[in-house]
Amino acid sequence: MNKFKISIEENSNVLKFQQLVDSIIDAISQNQLKEGEMLPSVNQLIKESQLSRDTVFKAYAELKRRGVVESVPNRGYFVTRKIxxxxxxxxxxxxxxxxxxxxxxxxxxxxxxxxxxxxxxxxxxxxxxxxxxxxxxxxxxxxxxxxxxxxxxxxxxxxxxxxxxxxxxxxxxxxxxxxxDFGQAVYDCFADNLESIRKYKKFIFYYPPFTYHPKDAIEYFNKFCTDFKIKHEVIYQPEDFVIKKDCLYFLVSDRTLANLLDQCSEKGFEPGNQVGVISYNETPMKKYVKNGITVISTGxxxxxxxxxxxxxxxxxxxxxxxxxxxxxxxx
Missing domain, CATH: 3.40.50.2300 (Response regulator)
Known part of the structure; x- marks a missing residue:
């Protein structure tokens, strides 16, 4: 059996049994322990690493659960598969x-x-x-x-x-x-739903200073609105993000979505009636918020x-x- 290093840090936030599991998986992935080879015995690990018997048994049980090792009565634990x-x-x-x-x-x-x-x-x-x-x-x-x-x-x-x-x-x-695709795919999604977008007097893209969303979306938003002669605006600063009636808002941050919904509540606007909302990226909750938030999202x-x-x-x-x-x- 090849010698491999067991790394256990006393002051780590990771539990010792998990550190032992990680050390053995590292050894298997780096071919220091190979399929069919026997792992150190429980007693050997207790002696070499000053680990408790419960810790070693718990680690080996976890490795067995994952199908990484198997135990053979009266012989020990063996590696069953490459990691x-x-x-x-x-x-x-x-x-x-x-x-x-x-x-x-x-x-x-x-x-x-x-x-x-x-x-x-x-x-x-x-x-x-x-x-x-x-x-x-x-x-x-x-x-x-x-x-x-x-x-x-x-x-x-x-x-x-x-x-x-x-x-x-x-x-x-x-x-x-x-x-x-943050560019042409966005343009195509808007174009396929042109009549819904035309219900509103103005299409506004809020691109806040704290987002890392690709700027391709800005380019293709402007291109779509220009091509289809839709009144539009891109705003960048929080002080300019003031919700107005009959406007459709395109949002790339859930933080700005929450802000919009707060403003709607204050002004008595219902999303889908007085204002429109398209939010970027699907999340499990968006289909339930305010009877459903329209999303543009990849899979x-x-x-x-x-x-x-x-x-x-x-x-x-x-x-x-x-x-x-x-x-x-x-x-």
């Missing part, structure tokens, strides 16, 4: 990202272990976490963002191991991608499924997830 370690690097954890995450996990094979991290659009944190992850994973699933250093940083990852999801920005032309469940397919297939991936407009009472 593929995947690094999933998201921007932030919002409701629609939860849909993506659970779909990703649902469609993965049982021998895949996923580590999840968030960069919060912080380039320093993005680079630090990427650098610390290099060489530790078989596949890297990363949500990029628009910063000039991003391309330089992700080029450290072998191209065949990297999948860029959601926003194909700051990447090489031959990158593996599962992306949404995050499909995005998670295609990302899982990249992990399991070892084939190149270049896929655009469809964007749709779901009409509800707010339009």
């Amino acid at each position: 593929t370690k995947v690094f999933l690097f998201l921007d932030t954890f919002k409701a629609y990202k939860e849909v993506l995450y659970h779909s990703f996990l649902k469609h993965l094979n049982k021998n895949v272990s996923v580590d999840l991290q968030f960069h919060h659009y912080n380039i320093g944190l993005f680079e630090k976490i990427i650098d610390e992850s290099l060489g530790k994973y078989s596949k890297y699933i990363i949500m990029n963002f628009d910063h000039p250093k991003v391309n330089e940083i992700i080029r450290k990852i072998p191209a065949e191991q990297l999948l860029i999801i959601d926003w194909n920005i700051q990447s090489a032309e031959n990158s593996n991608t599962v992306r949404q 995050f469940e499909l995005m998670g499924q295609k990302a899982a397919e990249f992990v399991s297939s070892n084939k190149p991936m270049n896929f655009t997830v469809p964007t749709t407009l779901k009409i509800r009472s707010s339009l």
Whole structure:
């Protein structure tokens, strides 16, 4: 049996049994422990790592539950399958990202272990976490963002191991991608629902200063309104976001949606009557709020499924997830 390192940190917030599980999974994924090899005995681990018997048994029970190891009476614990370690690097954890995450996990094979991290659009944190992850994973699933250093940083990852999801920005032309279209797809969704949009005297896109939403949406919003001769405006500052009767609002932030609904309540406006609302990104609650909020959204469940397919297939991936407009009472 190859020697592998068990890393247990006394002051870590991670429970010791989980640290032991992670150490063994790391060893299997890096071929320090191979299929059919025997794990250290319970007594050996107690002696070498100063862990309690309960902690070791709990860790081995968890590994058995995952199908990673099996126990043979009077012999010990053996590795049953190779583990593929995947690094999933998201921007932030919002409701629609939860849909993506659970779909990703649902469609993965049982021998895949996923580590999840968030960069919060912080380039320093993005680079630090990427650098610390290099060489530790078989596949890297990363949500990029628009910063000039991003391309330089992700080029450290072998191209065949990297999948860029959601926003194909700051990447090489031959990158593996599962992306949404923030431009032409938005234009097409509006064009397919032109008569509903024409019910309102003015179409207003609020692009607040705190959003990281791709600016392609602004370009194609203006193009749509110009092409179809719709009175329109893009506003950027919170003080300009004052709800007016007979206007349709296109919102890319749930924070601004809450603000709009508060203003509607104060002014006695009913979404879908005195004002219209189109919100970006579907969440589980939007179909229930105010009898339903109209959303323009990509299929995050499909995005998670295609990302899982990249992990399991070892084939190149270049896929655009469809964007749709779901009409509800707010339009």
